[in-house]
């Protein structure tokens with residue numbers, strides 16, 4: 338089977354890697370020329386375990402090629418970004434529709450087109466299907482169109498692409514069957530056939546579920562700080578209940594998924610989706626909460642920011658709350674930034690970041706921050722104080738003061 342994948346980012350590239358490992362010929366298309374040239378040399382732009390080795394092998398065996406232009410194939414998979422439109426929170430389908438239009442010269446009768454990008458409910462039927470119908474195709478008869486949302490977690494993408502169950506939302510039942518034949522090449526989880534609109538809303542709701550639960554934990558943190566209870570102890574105790582799973586509070590919710598997808602549902606039913614919007618607002622308020630508490634700890638001086646990735650152990654800083662926190666703090670404090678997973682010429686080593694700092698502000702749960710070189714920190718800081726917003730530092734030497742969400746009230 339020949340597969341053409343549009344978008345070679347966090348989802349498209351690992352998906353291309355797995356098809357190429359499983360006897361398919363894969364063309365990976367993207368609009369960034371440098372990325373395409375690098376990919377063809379085996380240079381990978383994302384930090385994700387396992388991908389680099391598979392892509393290098395696939396290039397050597399001529400089963401993977403990156404290109405700026407699509408080619409004829411049996412199946413086309415769209416994995417391009419879907420931001421939200423700031424004015425009304427609706428799903429910006431422009432990258433998806435552009436990608437769909439770009440394959441029109443290459444698709445032939447019998448082909449399958451799959452949208453993996455997260456999209457608002459009804460997008461496939463109302464917006465994407467007409468693009469192919471207007472080009473003369475009859476969906477379900479001579480072209481098969483489906484929405485099959487990706488559900489993988491960065492850091493474990495290869496494993497989850499293979500083992501997670503997969504929702505296959507066909508525009509018609511035959512479209513779903515045809516799309517499932519594509520994933521059958523490598524997916525070992527269950528392929529669950531349904532309608533496109535059900536697949537769209539299921540995917541948006543999965544991320545909304547997580548966002549709402551994180552909001553609950555963040556709200557609990559604010560309540561506990563207000564009334565003087567250790568929120569981390571409360572979460573630990575409550576989670577001993579067999580049917581309770583409070584999530585972890587933090588400095589906010591980042592990434593290209595949870596911080597965006599709930600809005601797609603909200604925009605469809607703004608008068609009804611109260612909890613969904615409130616959860617977004619609560620999570621978006623966390624950078625302010627962090628800054629207010631920083632000000633209670635130190636009123637001036639230098640802050641060493643540790644971590645700008647949107648979550649631990651990945652090199653992805655899209656929608657990271659760290660940037661909002663930095664923007665708010667930099668008018669009042671001197672800021673230095675250290676992140677071992679992000680390549681940025683303005684970022685510095687741990688030693689340089691903490692040198693002369695009055696506060697270390699941990700904003701991301703990279704493993705490197707869980708147990709740091711405390712001798713170095715004590716050496717470089719006059720009075721070592723750490724504020725850990727991810728609650729990952731369990732123990733520090735007696736002469737280092739550690740704040741986390743559990744003791745902000747003290």
Ligand code: SAJ
Nearest residue numbers: 487488489490543544547584585587590591592594647648
């Ligand atoms: N976070 C918390 N507290 C928690 C869990 C996460 O504050 O208890 C924060 C993280 O620090 C991060 C953000 O939430 O800033 C998102 O991280 P995440 O690990 O929850 O999720 P993503 O965005 O990396 O991946 C999610 C996953 N969705 C669900 O778990 C329902 C993944 O399965 C999806 O494929 C992905 O979104 C996507 O692409 O939609």
